[in-house]
Amino acid sequence: MDFDYSPKTKELQARLLRFMDEHVYPAEPKFTAELQANTAAGQRWTPLQTIEGLKAKARDAGLWNLWLPVDSAAVAGFDGAGLTNQEYAPLAEIMGRVPWAPEVFNCSAPDTGNMETIARYGSEDNKQRWLKPLLEGRIRSAFAMTEPDVASSDATNIATRIERDGDDYVVNGRKWWISGAGDPRCAIYITMGKTDPDAPRHSQQSMILIPADTPGLKVIRPLSVIGYDDAPHGHMEMTFDNVRVPASNILLGEGRGFEIAQGRLGPGRVHHCMRLIGLAERALELMCRRSSSRVAFGKPVSAQTVTQERIAEARCKIDMARLLTLKTAWLMDVAGNKVAKNDIAMIKVVAPSMACQVIDWAMQAHGGGGMCDDFPLAYAYAHARTLRFADGPDEVHRNAIAKNELGKYAG
Template sequence: MNFQYTEKSLELQSRLKDFLKKQILPADEEVEAFDRDPANLWIKWPGLEKLKDAARKEGLWNLFLPRDYGDFSPGLTNLEYAPLAELMGRTRWASEVFNCSPPDTGNMEVLARYGSPEQQKKWLEPLLEGKIRSAFLMTEPEVASSDATNMETSIVPDQGDYLINGRKWWSSGAMDPNCKIAIVMGKTDFDAPRHQQHSMILVPMDTPGLQIIRPLSVFGYLDSPEGHAEIVLESVRVPKSNLILGEGKGFEIAQGRLGPGRIHHCMRLIGMAQRSLELMSARATSRSPFGRSLDTYSSIRQEISRSACEIEQARLLVLSAADRIDRVGSKSAKELISMIKIVVPAMAANVIDRAIQIMGGKGVSGDSPLAHFYAAARSLRLADGPDEVHLSQLGKSTIRKYGQAND
């Protein structure tokens, strides 16, 4: 196991750091204020496209795609991309500038890996070009979606089409004004074996019968302009050619999608935690309650040192998972993927919470990124599978591995 980054990754890290310093951070306060303004709900910050054009010209585009895809992607491995995701994660809105935002990244990976040539031409290429955005519709409000086999959305053949009926929520990206396509997961055969009932299908957002009911907030944040929506699908008709890979392939596709996606989520969280560490360290040297600067208090030093240790531990664990996926695939890396999903969101939330405490009133306000960081970290203990599911699966496989060992 060698975590020495390749020259390709190091060179991209250097260019990305420079771009973030010169073009992203100077605009951060303006973007955050724009997105918080109720008058701007579901409206893109006007300077975004200019930054996207600049990033593309710099070759900082579609960095996430783990294989070469013509002129659209540099074809990085997960291990090469991981530090880039961390750098982007330091600023809430930065990933979109480089066309590396979820759920687009996962949807593009699905289409690149499983999509038909027709599907790739119609939907993947505009996504890779950053012309449109997308949504992923999996979670449902009426069932325990921590067990995805519970979902009730039906995808039923009807002549040369499929009819889709169901209700979804936490459909991230669906509120974006540029969202044009959704990948919907539902059941094509309710009587098939448990993990062969599900399929994934492409549904244009303007299809009759698809109705956005409401945006959902996360700890009060609407996350405009992307947002998270509750959506009803009522007799939504799409052609059979929109089915991805084939009937009953939904779980196969989901596993291929979620492995790299969890690497991306976790590295962005590490970026948030790292920036939080830097903010609390700077604060500790600039504030002097009771006649002493905060950095002279042992308790503050301990909180900062503990945070530094936890971030580095989590970073190495995620890099190990990325390396395993690159070498043997997501299925064989499932234990490490569960580990990072258990460890990293909790770590990030703890580190961010310490930073908030050290920052004081500024930490809970909109004058620092910490409150929004905390909301993101806490919600990711649920997204892509709650802690309890990963703990149960990891515990089961660990007991199977060691339970028969001699004392």
């Protein structure tokens, strides 16, 4: 593996860093103020004009759809940046320094994964109807998989039914933690459910496209994440009551849900992990600045041994997580997601835990300020902690890693 970034990536890094400095960081107070004003006006679930204005600037700067990979680069009339996983990863890190920043560049979850899924597995009609406006940033989307009534860490437990009825499929079930479903622009759901309960274990599930205005689809409530409801994006609980869609909305065919998930979640996990590395990098920067400017017990907090130990350990943890994630992205590029599955599992364990620890240390260095929204750390921690569940909990990935390791010595 070549540890240097490609010239294309370096050029985009420089442009992204400049855009973040000139536009995104200065907009953070405006973002918070607008969200508070919307809340006071009873309009919390309203798209934020702060982000919308930045989107126009990002498009004008040529920093739009950077995630769009080489193998999907010619879809719906869009070229994107045409980057490999390894080339895109350091850009995801830069955008991840502010949790809401990826949306500015049309590079946020779950839209990126959904767009890639439709690009790879959707019909031409579905690409034109859903992918094109998603790539243009005119609509948003959600991915409906997790359910409250079963242990969804084992995806074979998913109980939502997708049943064929003539030229349609009828969907019935209950989902929660459906990220993005709170946004009024959410127009399409990629939904995972069971088409054949009697098929082999990993051939029972399918994925289907469900327009948000389909009768029988109902959002019940937003769920808070350690006190944050993440409006206007939201993580919602919802029900599907005899939701009827055309049979052409099935992706790839019945029983192919796990195959689609493999293609969707691999790149998504790299994106998540690199964004977390960016978030941890910013937390370390804030910790260094804050501890250098505050005096306790007669000397700067940064001179306290415990602070220096944490800063050093944070530097080591961030760099180790970054190298492992970049190595995984490289392996996905040269050998494919299946070969890289163990490495993908490892980064999904390492990066969220690392980010939680580094952000926690930064909160400690900020004293009481670390617990409130005067600084971005409390929200950053809630975001990072959530990602120890999203795309599979730590325990599932650890089990997979252990089984792979034990398999080397079996028999």
